[in-house]
Amino acid sequence: MSDSIEFDAVVIGAGFGGLRALHDLRKMGMSTVLVDAGEDVGGVWFWNRYPGARTDSEAWYYCYSFSKEILDKWNWSQRYPTQAEMARYFEFVTDHLDLRKDIRFRTRVTGATWDDVENVWTVRTDNGNEFSCRYLVSAAGPLSKPYLPDFPGLDSFTGDWYQSGFWPTDEVDLSGKRVAVIGTGASGVQIVPVVAHSAAQVTVFQRTSNYVLPARNRPIDEAERDAIKADYDNIWTRARQHFYAMDLPICENGAADYSAANQQRVLERAWEIGGFRFLFDTFNDVWLDGPANEIASEFVRSKIRAIVKDPETAELLCPRYPLAAKRPPCGHSYYEAFNRANVSLVDVSENPITEILPGGLRTATDEYEFDVIIFATGFDAITGPAEGVDIRGRDNRSLSETWKTVPRTYLGLAVHGFPNFFTVAGPLGPFANGPTMVEQQAEFVTATISFMQQNGYEAIDPNTDAVDAWVRHNEEVLEGTVLANAAVANSWFLGANIPGKPRGILAYFGGAGNYFDRIHEETTSGFPGFTFSSPAEAASETLAAHS
Numbered sequence: 001m002s003d004s005i006e007f008d009a010v011v012i013g014a015g016f017g018g019l020r021a022l023h024d025l026r027k028m029g030m031s032t033v034l035v036d037a038g039e040d041v042g043g044v045w046f047w048n049r050y051p052g053a054r055t056d057s058e059a060w061y062y063c064y065s066f067s068k069e070i071l072d073k074w075n076w077s078q079r080y081p082t083q084a085e086m087a088r089y090f091e092f093v094t095d096h097l098d099l100r101k102d103i104r105f106r107t108r109v110t111g112a113t114w115d116d117v118e119n120v121w122t123v124r125t126d127n128g129n130e131f132s133c134r135y136l137v138s139a140a141g142p143l144s145k146p147y148l149p150d151f152p153g154l155d156s157f158t159g160d161w162y163q164s165g166f167w168p169t170d171e172v173d174l175s176g177k178r179v180a181v182i183g184t185g186a187s188g189v190q191i192v193p194v195v196a197h198s199a200a201q202v203t204v205f206q207r208t209s210n211y212v213l214p215a216r217n218r219p220i221d222e223a224e225r226d227a228i229k230a231d232y233d234n235i236w237t238r239a240r241q242h243f244y245a246m247d248l249p250i251c252e253n254g255a256a257d258y259s260a261a262n263q264q265r266v267l268e269r270a271w272e273i274g275g276f277r278f279l280f281d282t283f284n285d286v287w288l289d290g291p292a293n294e295i296a297s298e299f300v301r302s303k304i305r306a307i308v309k310d311p312e313t314a315e316l317l318c319p320r321y322p323l324a325a326k327r328p329p330c331g332h333s334y335y336e337a338f339n340r341a342n343v344s345l346v347d348v349s350e351n352p353i354t355e356i357l358p359g360g361l362r363t364a365t366d367e368y369e370f371d372v373i374i375f376a377t378g379f380d381a382i383t384g385p386a387e388g389v390d391i392r393g394r395d396n397r398s399l400s401e402t403w404k405t406v407p408r409t410y411l412g413l414a415v416h417g418f419p420n421f422f423t424v425a426g427p428l429g430p431f432a433n434g435p436t437m438v439e440q441q442a443e444f445v446t447a448t449i450s451f452m453q454q455n456g457y458e459a460i461d462p463n464t465d466a467v468d469a470w471v472r473h474n475e476e477v478l479e480g481t482v483l484a485n486a487a488v489a490n491s492w493f494l495g496a497n498i499p500g501k502p503r504g505i506l507a508y509f510g511g512a513g514n515y516f517d518r519i520h521e522e523t524t525s526g527f528p529g530f531t532f533s534s535p536a537e538a539a540s541e542t543l544a545a546h547s
């Protein structure tokens with residue numbers, strides 16, 4: 001059954017950003033509906049249920065900060081929660097805040113059109129519904145459109161194939177199967193060791209090797225849980241100041257401040273503690289494309305050579321580009337998995353996969369037989385989800401057309417010509433710990449709407465000069481960092497992982513802490529980067545346009 005309903009706001013996406021936005025908008029007294037294509041809440045944590053799926057960030061800051069009750073009541077069981085634990089967390093939050101009644105699941109937004117006279121959006125969905133609303137908040141997720149390479153012959157494959165980002169809800173039994181895993185990003189790296197335990201044979205197809213940092217997962221006991229809960233005020237203060245919005249220490253010293261022996265001790269200590277500390281708690285110049293980075297990069301290579309017994313496999317696993325030019329995954333016995341008799345590595349960097357066959361796949365030089373193929377081939381990130389969704393702003397401008405080359409936004413949150421449209425975790429928003437980042441953005445959205453309500457405004461649009469300045473600033477901060485090298489490593493945050501996608505910066509690398517200050521300044525100084533219009537102005541502009 002289809003219907004046509006009026007709301008104050010429509011939110012797209014039931015992940016961290018969307019649920020927070022729904023809660024806050026409702027608290028403001030706005031009638032709000034959230035639509036999500038999935039069957040339940042969680043966003044990326046609903047879809048990415050592949051074997052071994054878990055967070056790469058530590059539980060105590062990969063969560064909502066805004067509700068003391070939620071922080072008090074929810075108990076994390078381990079340092080890096082599994083997908084199942086994340087799904088339970090989302091259910092808990094949703095039920096605790098009584099959000100479910102305002103969410104429409106199994107509903108995909110197909111388009112939205114802005115009416116410049118009435119100052120409303122009309123949002124269309126795949127089940128025939130139309131919602132009109134003053135505000136449209138897209139929290140569709142930067143990594144919600146899985147990418148499947150266009151390998152010829154996939155239709156002919158007689159076995160089963162799966163995508164990490166679209167994993168079925170029914171259990172997948174891989175025991176005794178010959179399994180191919182294509183892709184060695186964060187997802188592939190989590191899949192390999194887990195599947196190796198049940199499958200008869202796992203063949204990993206690697207195009208670009210990764211610096212896989214040992215996660216060193218462990219349970220969180222009651223004493224640690226209590227200590228975390230008691231420290232939450234400090235945790236959030238630290239996370240909101242951190243370059244990547246994580247509660248991680250920031251080191252003061254560069255590599256040159258240590259002797260060669262002490263450099264190794266610093267790296268060894270961070271390696272043993274595990275996780276992203278290796279990037280933040282070693283040398284403060286590790287992010288620059290220079291000697292400090294090479295010392296840390298070589299340290300990881302030496303670890304790979306020490307762990308992986310077969311020297312040829314070890315060399316293939318050693319990345320040659322600078323550490324962090326590609327987002328490093330956290331591993332759970334990833335390198336160790338290659339010491340198992342049933343795990344092998346195939347380098348497809350120069351010998352690409354050319355075809356899927358009925359019984360397996362073919363590279364330029366060899367053929368392989370498989371019962372199952374797992375594509376852990378990543379996402380059409382950040383701008384991808386908007387493609388195929390017909391969002392039309394002023395003068396019928398299409399969002400996906402506007403974003404076809406390099407996407408231009410103001411503060412990652414607003415697009416010129418698309419009034420009252422907010423993009424939580426949108427292009428040129430900070431590359432940072434997701435939950436902390438989107439909470440700050442959701443707060444910006446409600447602060448903006450409150451300002452509009454207080455001042456009698458109906459529409460808001462970012463100014464082109466503000467957009468230009470933001471885009472320029474994004475480009476400037478990338479230069480000089482190791483990330484400018486990311487094109488070498490096919491990184492998704494430069495659009496470089498998708499054939500034919502224009503390469504350009506998709507995320508802000510000037511630091512989450514700086515970004516949060518910047519959006520705070522925007523709200524407290526009366527939104528200088530935006531133009532507001534009130535109903536009277538809109539009416540007179542329309543009359544002028546028609547006279």
Ligand code: NA7
Pocket residue numbers: 143149164182183184185186187188205206207208327348353376377378379489490492497
């Ligand atoms: P990623 O990190 O984009 O990894 C995708 C992987 O798939 C990566 O190793 C790619 O190699 C590989 N890939 C893509 N296309 C092909 C083809 N045609 N042949 C062989 N291999 C291919 O995605 P993930 O899902 O692992 O992680 C995404 C983010 O989720 C991650 O950064 C975290 O933020 C969480 P490439 O490196 O492009 O050579």
